[in-house]
Amino acid sequence: MLKKPMRLEHKLDLSILVVFLSVYALFFIGNPGVFSRFDIYYSFMSTIPFIAILALSVTLVVVLGMMDLSFPSVLAFSAWVFGAVFTATGNMPLAVIACLAVGTACGFINSILVVHIGVPSLVATIGSMFFWRGAVNMVAQGRGISLVGAMDRTLFTVFVGRIGGVIPAQFIWMVLAGLFFGTLLKRHRFGTHLLFVGDNEQSAAMMGINVKLVKTIAFMQVGAAAAFVGILSTLEVTYFWPSQGQGYLMSALAAVFVGGTSVFGGMGTMLGTFLGALLIGSLEAGIISSGLSGFWIQFIYGLLIMISVSTYATMMRKRG
């Protein structure tokens, strides 16, 4: 009599998969020559991991029903630390550790504002977004740092080398991040606590979940992920520049929401975010190669986002 209803999250995953495949089908139709060759995928594999890793990490904060807008600035500031430490000492492991530590600390500062002082996360991270961008402008004095000297290091190969000469290492990092965050959210104790806090903070506390700790870790891991992507993106072009990361804010958030994670918290899908990032990251090339002019890019971005979030909102409303 009653058909077992499909879980909303599975429906969301299915719909983002359908959207993803349809858009790629359109790309193929638009320009079969480009999309049937490896070159375009090579290019995607080197550029998409940056927004994908950021988006996966930010998804955890969104699952809490919160927001972090500061990660591009944290990325830039930690990347500066990376470049400065490497230039000063020539010690790459030290530069990596310093960079990750600074990123995590920036995330911790966000969590103090949000968890202990009680500033809404959107507001708090607007503040820290300007703060860290300002900080990097001051310390870098508007100048970039060349990291050509890092190219012969083993760690360089580990982060952004080309495996077998064809697969960018950051692509492997992206896949690992996808598996890591997917497992974390749906199979780890921490992920389930995130879902409960995002769903109903009061009942989460009643069930003995340490709400403040969960929130603090969520913001700290965004800081760490931003620093990590800072290293990747700096090494990829062997150059640090102070406006680094600025283009990632909207595309990473778009990936999260196109992926189907709810801004209200309590639910989220890493598969969705992952596919969302692949989609957002390949849209520009797809549009251009289909023969449309660059003026179409933002228009189609917007259209895709509006359609997907409307679909999800409808699905949310119809359940129950």
Add this chain to the structure above:
Amino acid sequence: MSENTDYEYLLEMRGVHKSFGHVNVLQGIDFHVGKAEIVALVGDNGAGKSTLIKTITGVHRPNKGEIYFKGQRITIHSVAQSRALGIETVYQERALADQQSLWRNMFAGREITNFLGLIDVKQQKRETERLLRESMGFTSKAITVDSQVMFLSGGEKQGVAIGRALYFDADLIILDEPTMGLSLSETKKVLEFTRSIKEHGKSAIFISHNFYHIYPAADRFVILDRGKIAGDVRKSDITQDDLVQKMENLARTGVFE
């Protein structure tokens, strides 16, 4: 601490006072809950029911008086501590998280994990299934361990929360207005779940201002009136009509007789 089973009452309060500023909310409460006993705590709004409960669960500390649990004198500082002792509270609205599945809710905050913190999903689902079908007697095919809580009725939610408390071996389950806003058939379900607490050899304090809702499930009635215990009667010693009569007298004259 070895498990002591040689005690008269599971919970006993002696001469407990609690005031907020100049307002004396509890004025010398002597109250106890026996083993495998369902105690109905009845009283109007403002009688001090929730303050009494909050001193048991560690939200408030009494100004005066003693609390004994399993024969041992205790001082409860926090909700976490009262849970560790074996006192669970089931609040109607805050018992469960709506968007999460039953198997997650059942183990929220107490997940079965390996050393890496990864959840044993199979085990949690199996235990939840067992609890639903066997302990709580859920028969509906529409409810599975994967169901989101939002699809459950109010009574079913209470049932899951009670089942969870039993699963984690709570000795005393406090039900705070569990039937408020529920339909008659839902209220009946909650009463059945409450009886299952007794069947498991555990005790419960059932709080309500609707006395008719708790009559069928309770063993004893404790009537709270303006911060004092106005009456304490076993169900076996009184008929429902007599009890109603006495409650009306209490409301009119301030004397429970």
